[in-house]
Amino acid sequence: MLKKILALYLSVAIFFIGFVQSAGAAFIPSEVTLNTKSEDLQKIQKFLEMKIISQRLKDFGYSEKEILDRLNTLDEQTLHSLALKIDELKIAGDAGAAVILALVIIALVVLIINLTGHRVVVK
């Protein structure tokens, strides 16, 4: 009797395991294409976020030592938030300055043109 139950259980289990694998295999998920295990992704993420912040600080003229000092003070959550926002913050800061600079340059050009005896008219 026990053997019969065991045989029945095994045949049902094998049927369902086979069915589930078959149903999932038709779509190839990104992690399979990339050949990366899910458990490695957390370590990879931390490393890459550090790389992003480090490069940005380097772009803005920080020395290697200053970069290391700043990175060492960041916990995992702050690192993650900073990596997500770093480009947005910098672009927002630059946009205002760029507009002021553009206006000043236009004013200078108009002044120089006027000084040389020409007129600038906005129609």
Next chain:
Amino acid sequence: MSLRNKYIYCLFLIILFLSGCSMPKIVILQDPLTPEEHLQLGLSYEKKGLLQEAIEHYKEASKRDARGFLFLGNIYLTTNEYDKAEKNYKKALKKDSKLADAYNNLAWLYYLKGEKLDMAEELIKKAIQIEHDNPEKVKQYEDTLKKIKERLKTENPSFL
């Protein structure tokens, strides 16, 4: 004060103002990550449900790696945005005609939509042809092919 002197006075004031300001610096931003790294980081974000952040990284990767488009297609497929998924799978194949997984997933998309099944069959055969020396991949593609054939049979009983 003549008009000319007024202009010179204004110019002097502007130059004085500018010399007192810190001028904005032009900084050329380097992309810190390789396409492979953009894909890895995007995948990590995708697994955590940060889909918008994942999409940004896949888009960045797609500039130099066709898998960026494939992964974008995969995200849109899982969110049931089939048109966007199709568009991205096609872009992936245009960029890299040997990207077998993109053939498979585009074929699977047609299977899910229940349309262009003949084309889906052709796509999956192409994937099998590309990966013919990779038994593990071929098995997965054959599974997709089997399902497409079953659907074709039910929709067109005279098939085969």
